[in-house]
Each structure stands twice: as C-alpha cells, then as structure tokens.
Amino acid sequence: MRRLAEKKAPGSKLDIAVLACSKGAEVYSIAWTLRAARPGLELSIAAVDISQEILDFAERGVYSLTSLETFKSQNPQAVAEKGGVAWNTCRDQETPIFEFITGEETQAIFEMQGGEARIRPWLQQGITWLRGDAGDPDLARTLGTRDWVIANRFLCHMEPAAAERCLRNIARLVKPAGYIFVSGIDLDVRAKVAHDLGWKPVTDLIREIHEGDASLLRGWPLEYWGLEPFDAGRPDWAMRYAAVFQVGGAA
Numbered sequence: 001m002r003r004l005a006e007k008k009a010p011g012s013k014l015d016i017a018v019l020a021c022s023k024g025a026e027v028y029s030i031a032w033t034l035r036a037a038r039p040g041l042e043l044s045i046a047a048v049d050i051s052q053e054i055l056d057f058a059e060r061g062v063y064s065l066t067s068l069e070t071f072k073s074q075n076p077q078a079v080a081e082k083g084g085v086a087w088n089t090c091r092d093q094e095t096p097i098f099e100f101i102t103g104e105e106t107q108a109i110f111e112m113q114g115g116e117a118r119i120r121p122w123l124q125q126g127i128t129w130l131r132g133d134a135g136d137p138d139l140a141r142t143l144g145t146r147d148w149v150i151a152n153r154f155l156c157h158m159e160p161a162a163a164e165r166c167l168r169n170i171a172r173l174v175k176p177a178g179y180i181f182v183s184g185i186d187l188d189v190r191a192k193v194a195h196d197l198g199w200k201p202v203t204d205l206i207r208e209i210h211e212g213d214a215s216l217l218r219g220w221p222l223e224y225w226g227l228e229p230f231d232a233g234r235p236d237w238a239m240r241y242a243a244v245f246q247v248g249g250a251a
Contacts, residue, residue: 010040019154149180184225
C-alpha cells in the first residue's frame with residue numbers, strides 16, 4: 001500500500017474502503033502507514049462492518065492492554081461484562097491484538113493511559129465508520145466508487161459460490177484503474193473472478209504478502225482457512241497468488 005501511495009501526486013486525495021473492518025485494527029494500521037509515509041496525501045477511509053456494536057467500539061479507538069491469558073482467567077461475571085474495553089478488545093481473539101506490532105509502532109499509533117491504548121487523534125481524522133454488508137447489491141450506491149477497496153480475511157468464511165457473488169459485488173466499488181486488496185479467500189474463487197473481470201495482478205512483494213501470516217500455512221490442506229503454499233512453478237502463479245489487483249485500465 002505504501003509503495004502504491006508513493007505514486008500519487010503530492011496533495012492528491014486517496015479514497016479507500018475497508019470492508020469487514022471489525023475492531024478497527026486494519027483501518028488504523030492503514031491510516032498510520034499511509035499518513036506516516038505520505039503526510040501530504042488527503043486520506044478518506046470508509047470503514048464498513050455489518051455490526052454496529054463493533055463499529056462503535058472501533059470508532060472510539062480505545063483498546064485494553066490486558067493480556068488474553070489474564071482476560072480468560074477472569075471470573076465469569078467479569079468476562080460477561082460486554083460493555084468493557086477489555087471484553088471488546090479480547091473477544092473472539094485467538095492471539096493478542098498487539099502481537100504483530102513493534103514497540104516503536106505502538107508508541108507512534110497509541111497514547112497510553114493506564115491499562116488502555118488510545119489511537120492518536122491525528123490517525124482518526126478522515127475515517128468514516130459505516131454499517132453495511134459487503135454482499136449488499138446497493139453497497140456501491142451507498143459508498144460510491146473508491147481508489148482502493150480492501151476486502152481481507154472474511155470471504156473465507158463463505159461457501160465458494162457465496163464468496164464469488166460477494167467478491168463480484170465488491171468489485172463494483174473500485175474505480176477504473178483502482179486497486180482491490182483481497183486475501184483470506186479460496187484461491188480458486190479469487191483467481192476465477194480476477195480472470196473473468198480482467199484484473200491485473202500486482203506482483204510486487206507477491207510472495208511476501210501471500211506468506212505474511214505463516215500460521216495459515218499450518219492449516220493447509222485440512223482446514224477451510226488453511227493457505228495453499230506458494231508455488232512459483234505454476235503457469236498461473238501471478239493470478240493465483242496475488243492479493244492485490246488493478247481493476248480496469250492503467251492509471
């Protein structure tokens with residue numbers, strides 16, 4: 001994303017949609033990466049999720065520093081306190097939310113207050129939190145088209161036919177010559193849609209992105225979320241393993 005943003009002219013605007021944004025970690029990570037690299041870029045991010053409850057939590061931008069082990073060892077009454085920051089931070093997490101972030105990055109992104117980490121206000125600017133369904137045919141009417149559309153790690157939870165329909169719907173959100181980022185999906189589905197719609201795979205860092213979360217490789221081939229190992233010997237390797245595609249004509 002940073003490399004693509006560097007191609008934008010100084011002072012230009014970049015419109016992004018992040019679908020299934022969940023607790024906001026991906027949204028704020030993108031905002032920090034791009035604002036740190038291109039401070040003169042006007043950034044507009046539509047963060048979309050189907051749950052209003054989780055959107056409200058993400059928009060607040062406050063996360064608990066309580067470890068998963070400590071949280072899980074709490075008494076049932078404390079765990080059931082759904083309004084708490086610790087509960088919302090740790091809920092549905094298999095790994096700590098801060099596990100893949102360095103101390104330097106933590107200091108740049110958050111203000112520490114007691115046992116909580118608060119997103120710095122300058123990173124919250126330009127973000128709009130919207131309730132929506134990625135499979136809704138009217139989503140394009142609500143969001144309009146965007147330079148970039150991010151659709152990571154949720155299509156894998158759908159049956160292939162449903163995931164294909166959803167991805168085709170999502171593709172309508174991308175401006176001509178814009179980019180779609182899509183990982184965490186059945187590779188056959190992604191490759192089929194990309195081929196049918198004439199997407200151009202972005203091969204820069206293709207292997208590094210594909211293998212970015214090594215834990216997914218451990219699920220292959222028995223788990224639905226397992227990631228097929230990168231095979232550079234396949235004639236279709238670029239289309240199959242790319243997680244970033246340019247949609248439509250060249251910019």
